[in-house]
Amino acid sequence: MNVSISGHxxxxxxxxxxxxxEKLEKVERHFDQIQSIKVILSLDNSGASDGGKKSHKAEAIMRVSGQEMFVQALEDDMYKAINEMADKLDRQVRKYKTRQERKKTQGAGRDERYQDTTPAEAVPAA
Structure with a gap:
């Protein structure tokens, strides 16, 4: 897994x-087919001009085969933002993995509910 971390x-x-x-290791344990993760840590001053606190932002863009996942976390402490960002990414990965497994088990065939299409009344009595 290729991880790049930059600051803004x-x-x-x-x-x-x-x-x-360390936080991204947990994500990798749940899903091992991650191609790359780009993390951007920044200081967001947008609320500072009107008396608001400066906010720390952690963003991550993760690439898996055929898809990109984006998460963002805003907190008053950078380490809290990193923790929240990693938790959000972990939830997205588990959701993606569940969807992939569901697609595999369902397959392209029909569901067993649709196997018998003849109604019970239409069957002639012997």
Whole structure:
């Protein structure tokens, strides 16, 4: 799995890098077919001009075969944002994996409910 971590209006420290990689290990345990994950850690000042607190944002774009997943978390602490981002990504991965398994088990055939199409009244009595 290829993980790239970058910062926007913030320098990514070694501790932040380690925290992100440790949290993403949990995601990888649930789904091993991840091609790449791009994580962007940023300081969002949009609410600072009107007296609001500066907000830390953690975003992740994950590529799996045929699909991209995007998650974003805003918190007042960067490590809280990283934790929330990893939890959201983990939920999306488990949901995606469940959908893939459901498609495999259903297959292209018909459901067993549709096997007998003749109504019971139409069958002639012997």
């Amino acid at each position: 209006h913030i320098s990514v420290t070694e501790a932040m890098d380690t925290a992100v990689r």
